[in-house]
Amino acid sequence: MSHDQVRVARALLSVSDKAGLVDFARALSARGVALVSTGGTHKALTEAGLPVTEVSELTGFPEMMDGRVKTLHPAVHGGLLAIRDNPEHQAALAAHGIAAIDLLVVDLYPFEATIAAGRSYDDCVENIDIGGPAMIRAAAKNHADVAVVTDVADYAPVLDALAQGNGTLTRPFCRALAQKAYARTAAYDAAIANWMSGHVEAASTAPFRSFGGALxxxxxxxxxxxxxxxxxRAPGIARAGIATARQVQGKELSYNNLNDTDAAYECVAEFDPARAAAVAIIKHANPCGVAEGENLVEAYARALACDPTSAFGGIVALNRPLDAQAAAEIVKIFTEVIIAPEASEEAIAIVAAKKNLRLLLAGGLPDPRAAGDTVRTLAGGLLVQGRDARVIDDMALTVVTKRAPSEAELSDLHFAYRVAKHVKSNAIVYAKDGATVGIGAGQMSRVDSSRIAAWKAxxxxxxxxxxxxxxxxxVVASDAFFPFADGLMAAAEAGATAVIQPGGSMRDDDVIRAADEAGLAMVFTGVRHFRH
Structure with a gap:
């Protein structure tokens, strides 16, 4: 046998997910591979009539402590870690009666699924795998002599490779399996660490943070x-949205599609579907039109009216299930993606006429109040922060001008601030009667955002x-305070009657004075919504 080949004579199989297990094990056995297994996996293989050795026969110890201890033994780890062409390692195997293990097939306790299901703390702890990661890491370290399989999707490739190699695997093939194995345990440990961060103090400044995901x-x-x-997908996070959505139809989603659709769905989730239908139209991760209505058709028409030019080729997000009437309107112009909690069969059929239009059904709306982290890369590092989970409905507004907003103005101020939270800074949003009428986004100067929003209106x-x-x-909403009165005056000159902003500028008094002189009503939220 070539030095670059791994002969597979013995395999240890221990998996939680039994899908495809029996067929895979049967194919290995047919090749003369000796099978070793544990617990439920051993039972499944035995019931299938396959010759299989219980791991306790190798270790001389029964499974104990509710299965917590079964594979943590030199008879297992020695068989995985022994270097085949190292005489001292081979002598140790012989001296202690340890048989080499050439193929390890292990998945992990379903920890991510357990936390996603909202199970109790103790249940989550019990679903933290110990022996599985230990074996995986041992086999992956010794990948020059051992193949490690952590994914049912690799069963068929392994069998194909064994067939091509007449019972052997190439070392490059085993190296690729090892890399995948380490990535899997890293993502698994990241899920555990991040879950536990929610149960300890000062987790946001922990000395180490880890993040992982599944392709x-x-x-x-x-x-x-x-x-x-x-x-x-981040493991163990059940937040509705892109990660939970099923694509009903349309072209493959692109990077920009995914980024923009996520922005759209997070924006529309600010609007309670029990109160009103809402539609957000997004272009380049910025809202170009958002509106509420009695139904989705009305909300879409009002959102589209804000900036139909920018809406062309945009993303449409809905806070209620897509119905046929709304679908018929949305497909009238070129749209990249529609995302909604669900859709009627009639609506799906209408969208199907536009074969390239992607339709995503997320199964629910993301909770805008939910805690969680956002992560972005910097050169050589990660920038981590808590999600902006503050919502206007929970804020105590302070009237700072002589004139208080009317009931209608106050309603629109709430609406505009929900939208401003999702507009790139500097952000200015004009709204009237529950719909945006002008949006200024992403300018270096807040006064320029004010002018752009007024120009759009x-x-x-x-x-x-x-x-x-x-x-x-x-009314007009600003995601951060007006550092000078000029941005406020641009809004007043455009015809706005009321303003909502965080406040907190050194020149707040000057801005308030200017608002009073212009007859504006202004409220402070005390909460800034920068979005870079």
Whole structure:
């Protein structure tokens, strides 16, 4: 046998997921591979009529402590770690009667599924695997002599490789399996560490943080064709959205599609479906139109009216199940993605007429109040923060001007601030009657965002044949304080009547004075919503 080949004579199998197990083990046995197993896996193989040795026969110890101790033994780890062409290792195997293990097939206790199901703390702890990761890491370390399988998807490739190698595997093949194995245990440990961070104090400043995920989709490229990309699901997180969505139809999702759709769905989730239907239309991760309505058709029409030019080729997110009437309107213009909690069969059939249009059904709405972390990379590191889980409904608003907002203005101020939370900073949002009429996003100067939003509102009036800007009589939301009165005055000059902003500037008094002189009502939230 070539030095670059691994002869598979003995395999240890111990898996929680029994899918495909018996067929895989039967194929190994047919090749003359001796089978060793544990617990439920041993039972499944025995019931299938396969010759299999219980691991306790190797160790001389029964499983104990409710299965916590069964494979943590030199008879197992020696068989995995022994270097085949090392005479001292081989002498140790012989001296202690340890048989080499050439193939390890192990998955892990379903910890991620347990925490995703919201099980008790003690149940989650019991689903932390100890022996599995230990064996996987041992086999992966010794991948020059041992193959390690951690994924049912690798059963068929292993069998094919054994067939091609006449019972052997190449070392490059085993190296690839080992890399996957280490990535799996790393993601598993990351899930455990991050879950436990929710049960200890000062977790946000822990000296070590780890993040992992399982490949959900390989992508053709990233933001640009020269950038490689993939989408990974974070294990154990049950938050509704992109990671839970099933794609009913349409082209493969791109990196930009996924990023923009996530932004759209997080935005529309700010709007309680029990109160009103809501639609958010997103382009390049920024809202270009958001509205509430009696139904989705009305909400979509009002959201589209804010900026139909930008909406072309955008993402449409709904806070209620997609119905036929809304589907018929949405497909009238080119749209990249529709995402909703669910959809009627009639709506699905209408969207199906546009074969490239992606339809995603997430099964629910993300909770805007839910805790969690966001992560982005920096050169040589990670920048981690808690999700912006503050919502306007929970904030105590302070009226700081002589005039308090009217009931209608206050409703629109709440609406505008929900949207502003999801607009790239600097963010300015004009809204009227539960719909955006002008949005200024991502400018280096807040006054420039104010001017852009006012210009969009004036442009909207021209489309409708109105002489008066849609900003007249609207309210305006700013994601952060006005450092000077100029941004506020741009809103006043556009016709806004009420303002919502965090406050907290050294020049708050100047801004309040300017608001009073312009007859504006203004409220402070005390909560900033920067979104970079």
């Amino acid at each position: 959900a989709q390989g992508l053709r490229y990233g933001e640009n064709p020269h950038q490689a990309a993939a989408f990974y 004036a442009e909207g009036a021209q489309r409708l044949g109105r002489a008066e800007s849609l900003a007249v009589g609207a």
